[in-house]
Amino acid sequence: MHKLRILALVHDHLIPPVDVTGIDVREAEWKMEFDVVETLREGGHEVHVVGLNDELAGIRPAVGDFKPHIVFNLMEAFAGVPTFDQNVVSYLELLRLPYTGCNPRGLILARDKALSKKLLAYHRIPVPDFTVVPRDRKPRLPKRLHYPLIVKSLFFEASAGISQASVVENHEQLVRRVQFVHESIGTAAIVEQFIPGRELYVGVVGNQRLDVFPVWEMSFADVPGNTWRIATERVKWSSKYQKRHGIMTGAAKLDPAMTERIQRIAKRSCRALDLNGYTRVDLRLDDVTGRVFVLEANPNPNLAYGEDLAESAEANGLSYERLLDRILTLGLRWEPART
Numbered sequence: 213m214h215k216l217r218i219l220a221l222v223h224d225h226l227i228p229p230v231d232v233t234g235i236d237v238r239e240a241e242w243k244m245e246f247d248v249v250e251t252l253r254e255g256g257h258e259v260h261v262v263g264l265n266d267e268l269a270g271i272r273p274a275v276g277d278f279k280p281h282i283v284f285n286l287m288e289a290f291a292g293v294p295t296f297d298q299n300v301v302s303y304l305e306l307l308r309l310p311y312t313g314c315n316p317r318g319l320i321l322a323r324d325k326a327l328s329k330k331l332l333a334y335h336r337i338p339v340p341d342f343t344v345v346p347r348d349r350k351p352r353l354p355k356r357l358h359y360p361l362i363v364k365s366l367f368f369e370a371s372a373g374i375s376q377a378s379v380v381e382n383h384e385q386l387v388r389r390v391q392f393v394h395e396s397i398g399t400a401a402i403v404e405q406f407i408p409g410r411e412l413y414v415g416v417v418g419n420q421r422l423d424v425f426p427v428w429e430m431s432f433a434d435v436p437g438n439t440w441r442i443a444t445e446r447v448k449w450s451s452k453y454q455k456r457h458g459i460m461t462g463a464a465k466l467d468p469a470m471t472e473r474i475q476r477i478a479k480r481s482c483r484a485l486d487l488n489g490y491t492r493v494d495l496r497l498d499d500v501t502g503r504v505f506v507l508e509a510n511p512n513p514n515l516a517y518g519e520d521l522a523e524s525a526e527a528n529g530l531s532y533e534r535l536l537d538r539i540l541t542l543g544l545r546w547e548p549a550r551t
Contacts, residue, residue, distance in 0.1 A: 213255075213537045213540065213541065215255075215256045215257055215258070216257050216258070216280075216281040216282060216540065217257075217258045217260070217278060217279060217280045217281050218252055218257050218258065218259045218260070218280060218281065218282055218283075218284050218540070219259075219260050219262060219271075219274055219275065219278055219280035219282075219283045219284070219309075220245070220248065220249055220252075220259055220260070220261045220262070220283075220284045220286060221262055221264060221271070221283055221284070221285050221286060221287050221300070222242075222245045222261060222262070222263055222264070222286045222287070223263065223264065223265065223286075223287065223288070223289075224263030224264055224265045225241075225263075225265075226241060226242040226244075226245050226263070226286075227242065227245070227261055227263045228240075228242045228245045228246035228249055228250070228261070232246070238518075243516050244286065244514055244515055244516035244519075245261075245286055247515070247516050247517040247532075248284065248286065248515055248516075248536065249261060251517070251532060251533055251536055252284070252536060254533075255533055255536070255537070259284075260274060260278045260280070262274050264287060264290070264300070265291065266290065266291035266292075268300070268303055271303070271304075271307070272307070275307065275309065280309070281310070281544070282309070282310040282311065282312065282540060282543050282544055283304055283309050283310065283311040283312070283543075284311075284312050284539075284540070284543075285300070285301060285304070285311045285312050285313045285512070286515070287300050288369070288512065294323060294367050294368055294369065295320075295323050295324070295367050297319055297323070297512075298316040298317075298319035298320050298323070299316075301313070301314070301315065301316045301319065302316045305548045310543050310544050310546065311543055311546075312489060312539050312540060312542070312543035313489040313490065313511065313512040313539070313543070314487055314488055314489045314490075314491070314511035314512050315486070315488055315489075315546070315548065317486050317549075318485055318486045318487040318488060318511055319511055319512075321485045321486060321487075322485050322487060322508070322509050322510070322511050323367055323369075324366065324367065325342075325364065325366055325367070325402050325508055326342065326344045326366060326402055328485055328508065328509065329342060331484050331485060332481055332484055332485070332506055334484075335480065335484040337477060337480055337481055337484060337506055338477075338503060338504060338505050338506065339505055339506050339507075340404045340405040340406075340407055340496075340505050340507070341354075341356050341357055341404070341405045342357075342402055342403060342404040342405065343357060343402075343403050344366060344400055344401070344402050344403075345390050345394075345400060345401045345402075345403060346400045347394045347398075347399070347400055348394065350387065350390075351383075351386050351387060351390045351401075351403060353386075353403070357403070357405055358405070359380065359381045359382060360379050360380065360381050360406040361379070361380050361386065361403050361404060361405060361406055362378050362379050362380075362403075362404050362405075362406045362442070363378050363380060363386065363389040363390055363392075363393060363401055363402070363403050363404075364378065364393070364401065364402050364404070365393055365397045365399045365400075365401065365402070366399050366400040366401060366402045367399050367400075368397060368399060369508075369510055372397065372445060373392070373393060373396065373397045373445065374442065374443070374444050374445055375444050375445060376439065376440055376442075376444060377389060377392075378442070378444070379406055379440045379442065386403070389401075390403070404507075406440075407496040407498055407505050407507075408441075408498065408499050408500070409496050409497045409498045409499040409500075410429055410464070410496065410497040410499070411429065411430040411432075411441065411442070411443055411494075411496060412427055412428065412429050412430075412464055412474060412494070412495045412496065412497055412504075413427075413428040413429070413430070413461070413492055413493070413494055413495070413520050413524070414427055414428070414474060414475060414478035414492070414493045414495065414524075415428070415490070415491070415492050415513075415520070415521045415524045415525060416478055416479060416482050416487075416490070416491045416492075416493060417489070417490045417491075417525075417535075417538060417539070417542065418488065418542065419488045419489070419542055419545060419546055420488075422479045422482055422483070424475040424478055424479055425521075425524035425525055425527070425528045425530075426463050426464075426471075426524050426527045426528055427463070427464040427466060427471055427474050427475065428461055428462065428463060428464060428520050428523070428524045429461065429462065429463070429464035429465075430443055430459065430460075430461050431459065431460050431461070431462065432459055433459070433460070435459065443494075461520050461523070462523075463524075463527055470497075470504075473504065474495060474497075474504055477493075477495070477504055477506060478493040478495070478506075481493050481506050481509050482509060485509055487509060487511050488542070488546060489511065489512065489539065489542055489543065489546070490511075490512065490513070490515075490521065490539055490542075491509055491510060491511050491512075491513065492509075492510045492513035492520060492521055493506060493508075493509045493510070494506070494507040494508050494509075494510065495507060515536075515539075517532050521535075522535060
C-alpha cells in the first residue's frame, strides 16, 4: 500500500502517549489506540491523532491543515452515548472524507440489540427469544421465555454491565437485574433466553464481498462448575481473572460442516444488518441441540493487537499490519449511498 496521511479519531481520554517508557502497554486503557497508531506509523504512514469527547469542532481544522487521505475511526461513542457513534461517521460523510469501519446505517441497525435481532429473525437467522424492558418499567415476560434468562443493556457493548448476576433464574432476580441496568447503566434492558453452550466469535471483513476468518472460541477451562460460562465484563477485561481461571480464546475445534455453517451465518448476519468494513459476530452453540444462535454483530470491534479479531486474522494468514492495511483499503473503496 502506498503511504497515506491518516487522521486517527480517538476518545480524548484514550490518546496514546508519545513516550511509553516504563508503561505496560498491555494493561493500558489506550492499548488499542496505541497499537493501531504505532503500527500505521511503522508502516510508513503519516498519522495525526485527534481526540474527541462531545465536540466535533476539532475535526475540520485538522482536515484543513493535515489534508488526510482517510480517517481511521476509533470512536465507539460520542459524549458518552454509544448510539451516537453513527453521527460521527455521518459527519465524516458530509465532509466527503473516506473513513474506516462501518457505515452509519449499519451502526444504527447493529447497536440496538432488539432491532438487530428482529432483522436477523426476518432473514431466518436464528437468534435467542427476547423481550425489551424500557426504563422505569417492570419486566413482564412473554410465555415463550423461560428461566434461565440473561439481562443486558439494550445498547452497550464490550460486556458493559454483564456479570454472573446477569443470568437470572427467577422473577425476583430478574426484577433486580433489570433495575440495575436501568439505574446503573442508564438504558433499557433486553432480556434474552439464555443459551447454554459454547461462546463463539467470527471476524468478517469486506464491503460488498465479505471474507470470513476462522471461528474463534472463548474457553472457560478452570472456571468453577457453579459459574455461568459467559463473557462477563471481568472475563473480557481483567487479565488477572483470565489467568486465574484459565479463560482464553483460540481457534474453535469444530467439524468442517459446522465451521462452514457458522461462517455462513456470520456473513448472512453482516448482510442483513448492512455492515461493512470489519465486524465480529458473537454466537452461541447450544450444547444440547447443536443449534447455532447469533447473539449480536459488533461493527468496529476491538482492533488491539492480540485481541480476537487480530488473532483470528493472523490464523487466516493476515498479519496485524496487513489487517490494518486491508481495513484502510476497504475504507478508501467504500462509497456511501447517495440516492
